[in-house]
Amino acid sequence: MIDFHLDLRSGVSPYQQLVQQVQRALRLGLLSVGDQLPTVKEVVSKLAINPNTVLKAYRELEHLGLVTPRPGVGTFVTQSLAGESLAAHEPLRVELRAWLAKARAAGLDADSVEALFMTTFREATEVTR
């Protein structure tokens, strides 16, 4: 889930900042097709901003064809911007396999591997200030 932040001194309007942060997360592959954006209430309760600002940002993202609202459920990513990086997937997968083999050799069980991966992943990809 993407984590929004706001910089009031940036000269970029708050709704534009939210739009840009989603676009950046899509480009970095932190968000991909099917992922849900935080609800309006979640965003306003984190950032203390006007709900209309969030609605406007989500409408803009919808207009750009990046997300689709499902009434009563939430807003979901429908298009990724990480297309160019797909070519890199295979070599990365090979490296990951090698790493998994190393982890197993070092005595880590599946749960430990998953936990280690997730905590590292979260640390490395957190979209925060």
Next chain:
Amino acid sequence: MTPVLRSDGLTKRYGRRAALTEATITIPAGRIVGLVGPNGAGKSTLLNLTAGTIRPTSGTIEVLGARPAASAAQLSKVGFVAQDTPVYSGLSVADHLRLGARLNPRWDATLAHQRIEQVGLDPTQKAGRLSGGQRAQLALTLAAAKRPELMIFDEPVSALDPLARRAFLQSLMEFVAELEVSVILSSHLLGDVERVCDHLVVLAGSRVQLAGDVEDLLEVHKRVIAARGELDALPPGIEIIQADHTARQSTLVVKDTTGMLAQLVPEAGVERLDLEDMVLAYLTRAASVAAGAPVRSYAEQPLEAQR
């Protein structure tokens, strides 16, 4: 949709002192309105007139289509939290909720209890022993659980530390997202206003200086930097709000409702304003008018005057 507030020539005097002069504004429903201005500008007067705790000397005001505090139904539609978020210091948090349930026909007990729990208030605690931030959260909860159509706050966060202030605004915005309520709040803190408000009313010297949707206002206000003399004759429709000059350069804050500015000045000389700079330009102008030095139009100022 009925506007949340519509006033025409709204005036309040205390003896010879004008607290609010000829305020004519319309605020659409569903907005979060920031009311800003220096101390004594008339903010509390306007809020109290809106809540119906005081009556106008002249002019009219309609809130949600009716005279403020005209009926029990009208009273139940408006939640008013006066300055310093007053609560009954001798009563416990739970007492406040019971009182709210007794006094308000549309009381939302579930919402009130959830919120009290969520912000970590102890129901048995006497309100007099709460911190400023907790007291503000209690007052906010009481106002929201009325399930009003309009919530009014007079300087709700001015006495709070930054953390409590942010927590209060977070709670308020959650209520707005959940309850479809309009909000009018006064504040000195332009950063907070910029964060939460989508409609702005600037008051100074008892008069409305500027009012409108924030986005529209920021669209028409620009900072213009030009060589001195270049902007001597601005066409009608472009109003100078603030002008600073050096020998060679002029820095203006202008309001351009015509869109003609782009043709007069190179693009590089035009900057977007943020809300704070826009508000300050109006307050500066109001202050200099009050001090007896009306801002002369650019062309009238002798070139030597500011060297």
